Amino acid sequence: MQRYNPKDIEPKWQAQWEADKIYQASDESTKPKKYVLEYFPYPSGAAMHVGHVRNYTIGDAIARYNRMKGFNVLHPMGWDAFGLPAENYAIKNNVSPRVAIDENTKRFKEQLMQMGFSYDWSREIDSTDPKYYKWTQWFFLMLFNKGLAYQKESLQWWCPHDKTVLANEQVENGRCWRCGHVVEKKLLKQWFFKITDYADRLVEDLEDLDWSEAIKSMQRNWIGRSKGAEIDFKVDGSNETLTVFTTRPDTLFGATFMVVAPELEVAKSITTAEQKDAVEAYVQEAQAKSDIERQETNREKSGVFTGAYATNPVNGAKVPIWIADYVLAGYGTGAIMAVPAHNERDFDFAKKFDLPIVRVVQNDAADDEFTHAEGTMINSGDYDGVASQEAREKIVIDLAKTEAGKEVVNYKMRDWLISRQRYWGAPIPIIHCPKDGAVAVPEDQLPVVLPEIESYEPSGDGRSPLANVPEFVNTICPKCGGPAERETDTMDGFACSSWYFLRFADPHNDQAPFDPEKAKKWLPVDDYIGGAEHAVMHLLYARFWTKVMYDEGLINFQEPFKTLRNQGMILAPDGSKMSKSKGNTIEPGVLIDQGYGADTVRIMELFLGPWNQAAAWSVEGMGGANRFLQRIWTLVQEFSESDGGTAESPELQKIVHKTIKKVSADLHVLSFNTAIAALMECLNELYRIKAEDKYASVEWQWALESMLQLLAPFAPHIAEELWEQLGQEGSIHTSEWPAYDEKYLVEDTLTIAIQVNGKLRGEVQIAADATEDEAVNAAKANDKVAGYLKGQTIRKTIYVAGKLVSFVV
């Protein structure tokens, strides 16, 4: 008898599948399409571990299942290969990032291949290939021409370690998302994409997406839309007006002071002579604080009085203007009306500096505390007695009459800063002309190719290494033909990944980013599988680009990813996070070499628990997964060597049909762990039946083949090998998913549970077609139950057909 040896069969079938091109998606097929996509990986220097591989295993099971269900499946793979790690590696080892990335990509591809994933490799893409980034640049120009890409000088996050600016989304707790260094603010002229123009649509369209509530709420939170009003306060003895944003215009009568962020110019200009020194000292002190210090919550409030006063437009009251760093320059107007009775921060500030606190909304909160709650207006002139929700609207309407206020919507999200002062990225296709300003590189001159250079070290002066390459920089203006300079910054890598899912529909097109007809055929992505770490970066950016493309008429859909599936993280066996630095990663390649094989790893990835929940890797569990496949192997070998027989086995029919039903239903809702459990149960049953009966060859052949088909999405190699051994021609992976027939699932007898007063007291066998009376009588006849019913009056009898009888006494 042949032994199950994954090392023999897995490479063999991988080569065969590749030769037969069975996973290639067809642009011509008339079968319904299914686009299954896993986020394309960054080919890093480190090997993939079982956590990364879970992502691909889930996607592959979905792709394979759908293929067998008769869909024309697009399941592509590519490389998101621009970015800092490759460049830093290149600097350290003095090799070109190109060379480093090519090596990593080759290794990554081998690792994916040895797992037996069913990718259509004919569509492989690489974001660092000029044939690809030509079109990333093309999209940049589209945004530029639509006024959605612009340059602006402003204070921006700067990572001193990576020596580049970062987008807001890429700063996590005041630290660089890549290297973890504390970031600084630097005044620089940078390129932005105007994602804020799409803020409303990005919030509203979340509604219809089949995404987890967690990711949706992260995006909503990040966009941070809040409805409110802008209200103008005139500064006394000056032409200045301070405009504030508030979500609670109803509390306007309770505004007893104002606060301006230290960064605002107006903070200095309105300051009186007496307060000048104090204000300057405070502003300096505030700017010296790191952002991490400033962001610490529960910090003691600090601030300084400007000496100036403003007039509350609603009642003419004079309110002092203060400067304090609890007001952020970057949100709203950078100035607030402070209502200490109804806002915690204002309350703390008023307490500290002894400013007046006036309650204007009456509710059941204590007098000496602040309250956000709604209530009835008091101390608010004509609005007294009105409900606060109502007053909120009325006050804004009344202010609008004198143009002292208006309704506005505010967002926390800022525009997406996309320029990077680094080498390894797609060059921004802009030429700076002294006469014509920023000019787009004409389309026929794309791509602007990233030149090979000597030193990848960033200068740190705010310019990329490309600035040191005169042949690259010096050019002529496409408009006037005069001497001009190329933009030397490169694009954020997230620009490349904002449209890659479209390129897979038409990966080799050199006339356009994609053929609209092909995009129409394949997109949107039906199942997008990836980690939650992309919640407010990639997933937001890609949605934004998609909407821009839709507006431009390039595509016919507004959301790129209909269904998003966030797989749960795989933790180390001790429950801690797996990381290269901790040295606790588990690599599939190592497990495969140990003899478990890719199929065992794949089974384990899915059997560990629900696919969307975190789970600790289990070393012992590997044995169980492997044993399961061993037992299937052995059963098929024993069958093949048996003489066969003619005895029929209704039991065999029943268990296999039942399993087909269960596995199909589970796969439909991605319940992989229970699908595999059902296969294990089926296998246990088959062994039991085998031990009792002789083989009935026709039925056994069918039973084993069906079981292998159900196994195929999870363990494709062993399924394919045994499929062949059973005499089948053609790949199991292009075979038709087995169907079940309800007629085999019908039971002759049923076990009915019997409850007395809600407690389980026994069970009884009845015929499947027993009437209610027969079932109830059988239940009463049960010895135990009879004991509980003796001498009692049955007040109520409930019969749940085929399930239970419940007596109430």
Add this chain to the structure above:
RNA sequence: GCGGAUGUGGUGGAAUGGUAGACACGCUAGUUUUAGGAACUAGUGCCGCAAGGCGUGGAGGUUCAAGUCCUCUCAUCCGCACCA
């Protein structure tokens, strides 16, 4: 503080309001001339000799019946955070 999620045996986890613990790991006992990180059989929620009782983070409630529905509460994890 705001938002999202999760709480079930020794462990990972199963359960359309209807027999809680499927499946697997681990453990216990046994079988096999068993080199192995084997294979097979039986058992395994807790208390109890048993009958029985108790059990899904906690407290209430609805129901003949609650892990599942409702109210309150506790704990853990994740995201955001002086956002007006």
